[in-house]
Amino acid sequence: MKHRAHMAGDIMIAGFFPLYTLGVDHNNIHGSRKEENKMFIFKNYQCVLALAFAIEEINKNSDLLHNLTLGFDIYDVHFRAWTMFKNPFICLFGKYKIPNYSCMRDSRSIAVLTGPSGITSDQIGTLLGLYRFPQFTFGPFDHALSDHKKFPALYQMAPKDTSIATAMVSLLLHFSWSWVGLLTSQDENGSCFLADLKEEMAKNRVCVAYQLVMSTHDVAHVFKLTAVHNEINLSSASVFIIYGDNDSLLGLMVLIEQIAIHGKVCIMNSQWDFTLKRRYFMLGSFHVPLIFTHHHVEVAGFTDFVKAVNPSKYPEDIFLARLWVLSFNCSDSESDCVTWDNCPHDASLDWLPGHIFEMTMSGDSYNIYNAVYAVAQALHEMLLHQTEVQTMGNRKGALPSSAQLHTFLKTIQFYNPTGDQVIWNKKRKLEAEYDILNIWNFPEGLELEVKVGMFSPYASHDNQLSLSEDMVEWSIETTETPYSVCSESCGPGFRKSPQEEKAACCFDCTPCQENEITNGTDMEQCVKCPDHQYANTQRTQCLLRVASFLAFGDPLGMALVAIGLCFSMLTAFILGIFVKHKDTAIVKANNQTLSYILLISLIFCFLCSLLFLGRPNTVTCILQQITFGVVFTVAVSTVLAKTVTVVLAFKATSPGRRMRWLLVSGAPNFIIPICTLIQVTFCGLWLGTSPPFVDTDAHSEHGHIIILCNKGSLTAFYCVLGYLGSLALASFTVAFLARNLPDTFNEAKFLTFSMLVFCSVWLTFLPVYHSTKGNVMVAVEVFSILASGAGLLGCIFAPKCYNILLMPNRNSVHGFRHKIQYDK
Numbered sequence: 001m002k003h004r005a006h007m008a009g010d011i012m013i014a015g016f017f018p019l020y021t022l023g024v025d026h027n028n029i030h031g032s033r034k035e036e037n038k039m040f041i042f043k044n045y046q047c048v049l050a051l052a053f054a055i056e057e058i059n060k061n062s063d064l065l066h067n068l069t070l071g072f073d074i075y076d077v078h079f080r081a082w083t084m085f086k087n088p089f090i091c092l093f094g095k096y097k098i099p100n101y102s103c104m105r106d107s108r109s110i111a112v113l114t115g116p117s118g119i120t121s122d123q124i125g126t127l128l129g130l131y132r133f134p135q136f137t138f139g140p141f142d143h144a145l146s147d148h149k150k151f152p153a154l155y156q157m158a159p160k161d162t163s164i165a166t167a168m169v170s171l172l173l174h175f176s177w178s179w180v181g182l183l184t185s186q187d188e189n190g191s192c193f194l195a196d197l198k199e200e201m202a203k204n205r206v207c208v209a210y211q212l213v214m215s216t217h218d219v220a221h222v223f224k225l226t227a228v229h230n231e232i233n234l235s236s237a238s239v240f241i242i243y244g245d246n247d248s249l250l251g252l253m254v255l256i257e258q259i260a261i262h263g264k265v266c267i268m269n270s271q272w273d274f275t276l277k278r279r280y281f282m283l284g285s286f287h288v289p290l291i292f293t294h295h296h297v298e299v300a301g302f303t304d305f306v307k308a309v310n311p312s313k314y315p316e317d318i319f320l321a322r323l324w325v326l327s328f329n330c331s332d333s334e335s336d337c338v339t340w341d342n343c344p345h346d347a348s349l350d351w352l353p354g355h356i357f358e359m360t361m362s363g364d365s366y367n368i369y370n371a372v373y374a375v376a377q378a379l380h381e382m383l384l385h386q387t388e389v390q391t392m393g394n395r396k397g398a399l400p401s402s403a404q405l406h407t408f409l410k411t412i413q414f415y416n417p418t419g420d421q422v423i424w425n426k427k428r429k430l431e432a433e434y435d436i437l438n439i440w441n442f443p444e445g446l447e448l449e450v451k452v453g454m455f456s457p458y459a460s461h462d463n464q465l466s467l468s469e470d471m472v473e474w475s476i477e478t479t480e481t482p483y484s485v486c487s488e489s490c491g492p493g494f495r496k497s498p499q500e501e502k503a504a505c506c507f508d509c510t511p512c513q514e515n516e517i518t519n520g521t522d523m524e525q526c527v528k529c530p531d532h533q534y535a536n537t538q539r540t541q542c543l544l545r546v547a548s549f550l551a552f553g554d555p556l557g558m559a560l561v562a563i564g565l566c567f568s569m570l571t572a573f574i575l576g577i578f579v580k581h582k583d584t585a586i587v588k589a590n591n592q593t594l595s596y597i598l599l600i601s602l603i604f605c606f607l608c609s610l611l612f613l614g615r616p617n618t619v620t621c622i623l624q625q626i627t628f629g630v631v632f633t634v635a636v637s638t639v640l641a642k643t644v645t646v647v648l649a650f651k652a653t654s655p656g657r658r659m660r661w662l663l664v665s666g667a668p669n670f671i672i673p674i675c676t677l678i679q680v681t682f683c684g685l686w687l688g689t690s691p692p693f694v695d696t697d698a699h700s701e702h703g704h705i706i707i708l709c710n711k712g713s714l715t716a717f718y719c720v721l722g723y724l725g726s727l728a729l730a731s732f733t734v735a736f737l738a739r740n741l742p743d744t745f746n747e748a749k750f751l752t753f754s755m756l757v758f759c760s761v762w763l764t765f766l767p768v769y770h771s772t773k774g775n776v777m778v779a780v781e782v783f784s785i786l787a788s789g790a791g792l793l794g795c796i797f798a799p800k801c802y803n804i805l806l807m808p809n810r811n812s813v814h815g816f817r818h819k820i821q822y823d824k
Contacts, residue, residue, distance in 0.1 A: 006071075008071045016076075017115070020041065040326055054373060064380050070376065110405055111133075113136050114137050116138060118189075121135070136374070157368070165193065166457065175481055179207055180208065181212070182210070187215075207486060209486070236486065265474075268291045269292055296366045303359050354447070382408045431458075433456045437450065441473070452468050490507070490521060529542035564610055598792070616694050622691055629682070629720040630680060639728075686713060694710070708774070728755050754796050
C-alpha cells in the first residue's frame with residue numbers, strides 16, 4: 001500500500017492515474033529498484049494536486065457535508081493489460097490475487113476517478129460496473145464509454161466535442177486553407193469526428209487531400225508509420241488535422257517529432273505529451289502545432305496551492321516524493337525511507353520549466369475538480385435526504401455507500417465555485433468552448449504554450465472564432481502564413497474549371513469568354529454583360545458601349561458624301577449639256593425625253609445615298625429603302641424604255657413593218673410608269689407588313705453599339721432588289737440583241753455595257769453585304785448605289801458628251817455621213 005498518494009478522510013475517493021511510463025528513466029542515476037527506474041510523467045501529477053486542492057477546498061467549506069471530510073487514495077495504473085487491474089483490486093478488496101474476497105473490514109471509497117486514457121477507463125470500468133461503483137472519467141469524451149448498459153455507473157466529465165469540427169473548419173477558413181489532410185484514430189471517436197468534419201468541410205468547400213486512419217495495432221508497426229509519415233510529408237497539402245488520443249497515435253506523433261515534416265501545420269484536438277523528446281539543441285520544430293483544448297475559467301487559488309506543495313506537507317504522497325527527488329537532485333538512501341537533506345529548503349514546483357510541469361490548471365485537472373465537487377454535492381444531497389427521513393442514525397457509524405450515491409448522481413446539477421454549470425443531462429448539457437494554443441519552441445526541447453485564439457459556439461456566426469495571428473509562431477523556415485490549396489485562386493476575369501476525377505478544390509482557371517466578366521476570385525461562372533455594355537480587355541468589368549453609326553463627319557462618311565455630291569453635280573451638268581444641245585442629232589436621235597428622265601433619276605439615285613449616312617431614325621430608315629427602290633426602278637425602266645425605243649425605231653423603218661404606230665404613239669414611254677407602279681406596290685406591301693426600323697448591333701464592333709436600320713422584312717427587301725435586277729436583266733437582254741442594228745445613232749451597245757456594269761455591281765453586292773457587319777455594311781450599300789449609278793452615267797452619257805463637246809462635227813447627220821464616206 002506504500003505506492004500510493006493518501007489523504008485521510010471520512011469518505012474516500014479513489015483515483016487511478018498513469019503516473020509512470022513503461023520506459024526506463026536513465027537520468028535517475030541513484031535508482032536501484034525497478035519501480036524507481038520507470039519514467040515519471042510530471043504533467044500527469046497535476047491531476048493528483050487538482051484532486052487534493054478540490055478536497056481541501058470542500059473540507060474547508062462549512063456549507064458542504066457538515067461534519068464529514070473527504071480524503072483520497074491515488075494509485076498508479078499500469079498500461080499492460082494483465083497488470084492494469086492490480087491496483088483496482090487492491091483498492092476494492094485489499095489484495096489483487098483473490099477477486100471478490102475482501103480482506104478489509106470496510107471500504108470507505110465511495111467513487112473512483114480514472115483517465116485520461118479511454119482504454120484505461122474502459123477496462124477499469126468493466127470491473128467497477130459489476131459493483132455499480134460510481135466512476136468518473138476525466139479524459140476526453142469517449143463515445144465507447146457512453147454505453148450505459150456496459151457502464152451503468154460511469155460519468156464522463158469532459159464535454160462532448162459537438163462543435164470541434166466547426167471550430168477546426170472555422171480556423172481553416174480564417175487562413176483560407178482549402179486543401180487539408182486528415183489523420184484519425186480507428187475507433188468510434190475517430191469515425192464520429194471524421195463524419196462531422198467532412199460534412200462541415202463540404203459545406204465550406206474545403207477538400208480532403210488524403211485520409212489516413214491509425215489503429216492501436218498500427219502504432220508499433222514501423223512500415224505503417226513510415227507510410228503515413230511519407231504521405232503527410234510528400235503531399236501538397238501544407239495543413240493536416242490529427243484527431244485521436246495518445247494510445248492510438250502516440251507512435252506516429254513521436255515519429256513526427258523525431259523526423260522533420262517541413263513547413264506543415266498540424267491541427268490537433270488535445271495536448272500531446274512526448275516523454276521521448278529530443279534533447280539536443282534545435283531551433284524549433286519543423287511543423288507548427290495548433291491545438292484545440294476545452295476552455296475553462298481559471299480556478300482561483302490553485303496556482304498558489306501548487307507553489308506551496310512539498311513532501312513535508314503531504315508525507316503520505318509517494319508520487320510527490322518521487323517528483324521532488326527527480327526535480328531537485330535530492331538523494332535517497334537505499335532504504336524505503338526518503339531523506340531531504342540535499343533538497344533546497346525553499347524548493348517549489350514553480351521552479352520547474354513550463355514544458356515539464358504546468359502551474360495553471362489543465363483541462364484534465366479541471367474535470368477532476370468538477371468530479372470531486374459532483375461527488376460532494378451528491379453526498380450533501382443524500383445526507384440531507386437521509387436526515388429528512390430520519391434513517392441516517394449515527395453519522396459516524398453508518399457512512400453512505402457507493403450504491404446510494406449513484407442514485408443521487410444521476411440527477412445532480414450545480415454550479416462550481418468558478419460559476420460553470422455541471423450537469424449530466426445530455427439534452428441540457430452545454431457545448432464546449434475551445435482555446436486555441438500554439439507551441440513556441442526553444443532550444444533543448446523547451447516549449448511554451450501560448451493561447452492565440454478561442455472558439456465559442458454561442459457567439460454569432462461571424463464572431464465565433466477570435467484569433468491573434470501575430471502571436472502564432474510558424475515554422476522556422478518562414479514567418480509568413482502557410483498556404484495550403486490544391487489550385488491557385490482564379491483571379492478576376494477567370495472562372496474555375498473542374499479537373500476530371502479530382503476534388504472540387506482542384507481546378508483550372510479558364511478565361512471568361514467575350515463579353516463576359518468575373519470581378520471576384522474563384523468564381524464558378526462568368527457573368528454576361530448587358531447588351532448596352534461590353535467587357536474590358538481583362539474581363540473584369542462591364543463598360544458602357546459607345547454609340548456608333550456612319551456619320552457625316554467620319555472620314556468614310558465624308559468621302560461617300562463627297563462622291564455622291566460630285567456625281568450628282570456631274571449628272572446635273574450633263575443634263576444641262578443635253579438641254580443646251582437639245583436640237584442636235586445625238587440628243588434627238590436617242591429620245592431626248594427619256595434621256596432627261598434618266599439623268600434626273602440618276603441625280604436622285606446619287607442623292608438618296610445621303611439618306612444612309614448620319615444617325616438613323618424611323619423616317620430615314622423608311623426613306624432609305626423606298627427611295628432607293630423607286631428611284632433606281634425609274635432609272636432602269638428608263639434604260640429599258642430607251643432600249644425598246646431603239647428596237648422599235650429599227651423595226652418601224654424596215655419595209656413592210658407595221659410597228660411604226662407603236663413608235664409614233666410613244667408606247668415605250670409607258671414602260672416607266674408601269675414598272676415604277678409595280679415597284680411602288682412592292683414597297684407598299686413592305687411598309688404594310690414589316691417596315692424598316694431603327695435597330696442596334698452590340699456584337700459586330702468591340703466596345704461599340706452600332707445604331708443601324710433593320711430591313712424589317714428581308715423577303716420584301718430581296719423582292720424589291722430582285723425586281724430591280726429583273727428589269728436590269730431585261731434591259732441587258734434587249735440591248736444586247738439590238739447592239740448590232742444598223743442605225744446611225746444606235747446607243748444599244750452603250751446600254752448593254754451599262755446594264756452589264758449595273759448587274760455586276762449588285763451581284764457583287766450580295767456576298768459582300770452579307771459578309772460585313774456594322775458600319776461597313778452600310779458603307780457597302782452606299783458604295784453599290786454610287787457605283788451602279790456611276791456605271792449608268794458613264795457608260796451611257798460619257799460617249800455622247802464626248803461627241804457633243806469635243807467632236808461637234810459628229811453631232812449632225814451631214815457630218816456623220818461625211819465621216820462615213822471619208823472612212824470608205
